[in-house]
Amino acid sequence: FPRLPAELRLRIWYLSLKRQRMIKVAVWTEWTEDWAKSSDQSKSRYFMARNHLGKLVSGGSYSTQILHPNRPALFSPLLWVTCESRQAALGFYRVHLPTSIQGRSSCGNKTEELVLYFNPEHDIVDIEDWSLSGAGLVDFLHDARAYDRKGRGVTHLALDMYGTCPGHSRLPSPTTIHPVAAVSFAEILQYTLRTVLQPVPCNGPFRIQPTVDGDKSHFAQTMPLHANQRWDRFGTGNIRWLETDPRWGVEHDLGAVSFRRNPLTCLWSWEDMERAFGIAERVPDDKFRFYLCPYIHWPAPQSYYDAVHDKSTVLPPRQNNPFLKSPWREKLAAYLHVEQEHWLRRTRQEEIPRHGSLVDAETFQRMESVPSTALGMWLCSPEAFGNSDNPAGKVFDLSASRPGLL
Incomplete structure (x- = not known):
């Protein structure tokens, strides 16, 4: 293998990487209902810092938990095989989102400071938002976009609204999240999100x-x-x-x-949320797709x-x-x-x-x-x-x- 031309080796690495994944993430914020009611300490760091790409980030206002991770699928072994394979993996999984990931080990629950690597075109991110206001969803999507050098972030989203709607959906509202987050979320809805899967x-x-x-x-x-x-x-x-x-x-x-x-009540809740964020009725040739699963x-x-x-x-x-x-x-x-x-x-x-x-x-x-x-x-x-x-x-x-x- 080392004697193969570099271009051929790179192609082999990419063939191994081009697999679709479902990444199940639970997110929750430090407050439960309304950003305006959060502590001054939380507000002081919220949307105040920029990352290495020069983009505004939420400021670590939420925690995450990868649900039931298959570690070889979540963290490709190519990240540790050789320097060449690592560079190929880092290039393919172009979103490098720093996060605190909670999970189980033989010693009980533990928290790891890790980087979540994913590819917006290949991976589906299944988000369970445990915050009542939907702020966890918004902040996670904002940061995923901020750490994507192409400015896309999550393009395929799975979201469970069926257990809470109608009338009790935890979808975000412009009135209960940070103003910067509201503008960012509206842009994500309009320009970068391409698929929503509703189980x-x-x-x-x-x-x-x-x-x-x-x-x-x-x-x-x-x-x-x-x-x-x-x-x-x-x-x-x-x-x-x-x-x-x-x-x-x-x-x-x-x-x-x-x-x-x-x-269909889930679709209606999603459309109500889009209208609240200023998204007009979508035209038939829009690339966005909403699936009931x-x-x-x-x-x-x-x-x-x-x-x-x-x-x-x-x-x-x-x-x-x-x-x-x-x-x-x-x-x-x-x-x-x-x-x-x-x-x-x-x-x-x-x-x-x-x-x-x-x-x-x-x-x-x-x-x-x-x-x-x-x-x-x-x-x-x-x-x-x-x-x-x-x-x-x-x-x-x-x-x-x-x-x-x-």
Whole structure:
């Protein structure tokens, strides 16, 4: 390898680096509701300093925690292999954001002063803002932009508004954040942010969905599963973003997708926030995209643990099965087994055939015979949900357009 031309070695380094990642970050500020009510000590350093690029930074007004980090994915090994690989990694991850990162170790919780490296074009930053005012989100996005020599910062953002809206969203308001932060956030919304992903959990602990008329049930085998966040395997790490879900049978499962309430309320909250920051209605050719991302949360805690501790439940054997060597794979196999048992009970209760009421037997069997289970989320445009203005809307036919898969 050392004898290869430098240009070829550099190309190999970049091929290793060009992987999309999901970086899950929790942020919180020293105050909880309103910047104007914060202490004078906090105000004295807020938006008063500049970084090595000469850009104004927030002043360390927030703390961060990388949620369930996969360290090799978060900090590329190329940062420490050779000087040449390090320079390639630093060039690719052009945002070098100094931050205090809290995490767990064998000795308990610890705080590290680290630099968060990311690439705005490849990485999705999933932010949990634990401040009531949304100030943590605004300050983090401002600093990420300030430490980007190209002035972009976070361009792909994942944000959970579903758990708080409607009416209780923690999205920022111009009246509760620093004036400089408000101007900066408006510019980010208008010019640099390109994608917002809004995860929306589907109803039910399993991939069993009611039909649109609500009379019968359907087993949605291709509905993506998204793991409980307490498992590190599904925290910060490498991902694949597919513009179109390639699996066979997806169009059938999109015919009936149920939620606790209308996911469009999240879009409406986002649009209200944009208007508050002076962002007019976006034109059709705008590069900005807002995605609603349906998924099923697994494992269903109570159902899963009840089944695992029920001696009458026969779970798949682990021995001699390489798929089950990893703990998360074993949990997934057990979950899928319990899901199948639950579906068979449902068909008997509703007096419907094993293939359900949305597809025929031949289609159902073919879906079983091909790889159908995916771990991740669908990426659906809001237009797929129609024009329903009913916040209580629960069951949607999303089959008009094929979603992406993350």
